[in-house]
Amino acid sequence: MPSRLYLLPTPLDFGTQQTTALPVDLWLPRETLEVAARLGHWITENAKSTRAFLKRVDQIRPLSTPIQGMHIVELPRESHKKGDHAPGAADQAAAALLAPALQGHDVGLVSEAGMPAIADPGSAVVRAAHQAGLAVLPLTGPVSLMLALAASGLNGQGFAFVGYVPQSANERAQRLRELDAHAQRTGQTQILIETPYRNEALLDALLATLNPNTRLAVACGLGLPEQTIQSALVRDWKSQPARRQALALGLPAVFLFGR
Structure with a gap:
């Protein structure tokens, strides 16, 4: 099978006092947690929040790769401020971030909270994945x-x-x-x-x-x-x-x- 880009929603409590208080399985179904637990390659809005998310996943579904051994890369800062929905330079940067997928690894795309590419950056990565012939799979979670x-x-x-x-x-x-x-x-x-x-x-x-x-x-x-x-x-x-x-x-x- 071709490599896949998974769009993983994350809990909506990041940035609040409840960040570490609520078990992550209150937000995310089993399939989403299982995919998150097995992935070792990530494209993210914020690496720190992604590591915190993965620690919460590990409490419910043990991670297949230790966090320190994962490949976690951040979207360009310009994407955070201006978005990356308009085709252009962002697409070239996004294609480079998908290098592990072209080498056969499944990759997860996450934002700080909720579904990536909806009211958050990430759409350029999705376009680049389609352009490269990768399967794009959105997973279930809060929007x-x-x-x-x-x-x-x-x-x-x-x-x-x-x-x-x-x-x-x-x-x-x-x-x-x-x-x-x-x-x-x-x-x-x-x-x-x-x-x-x-x-x-x-x-x-x-x-x-x-x-x-x-x-x-x-x-x-x-x-x-x-x-x-x-x-x-x-x-x-x-x-x-x-x-x-x-x-x-x-x-x-x-x-x-x-x-």
Whole structure:
């Protein structure tokens, strides 16, 4: 069989106080854990977090290769900041990272949390794998965007992930108005994320900018004991401050809005 590129989701608790508290098999099914335990070659967003992930896997499924003997390479830093979804120079770098696969080794692709190549870098590696004739196999595990969408009550038949909005107050307000108008016109749910320490500012901007009749959902700490999800019309968010107070905004969050 040709070498395979496995897309391995990782737990959503990295970067939180629960990182080492939850057994990894609460997040990942048996097949995903078994593949993770046998792989010795990895392409990752962050090598340190991948080693921490593998230590958690080892507690459930003993690793076939000691971590110190594994081949773990990081995606270029440019991919973290700008993404690698646009074909170009990133594809050449990704092809070089797949050298072990061309030598017959199966390779795992991981991000710091959730599914690689979705709201995270990694798509260039997937394109390079297809170009090289490698089998690409996504494995089962948590994807925060889909969990949040399912719990939002918003349109799950038509939606768009728009990533981050500008940090400048004026530019952010203009972008949110554009997205809101599009959502109202088409019915398409808009999905955003933000760095946790800026979650409060984004929520303020959403409440100040969106139409009062727009539905806004915020999902914080998905899958964690502190998980909170609130979904209501913007006018109800404003008149019911307890909704905001119930949110764990210091944790990773997904913001969604639409009709």
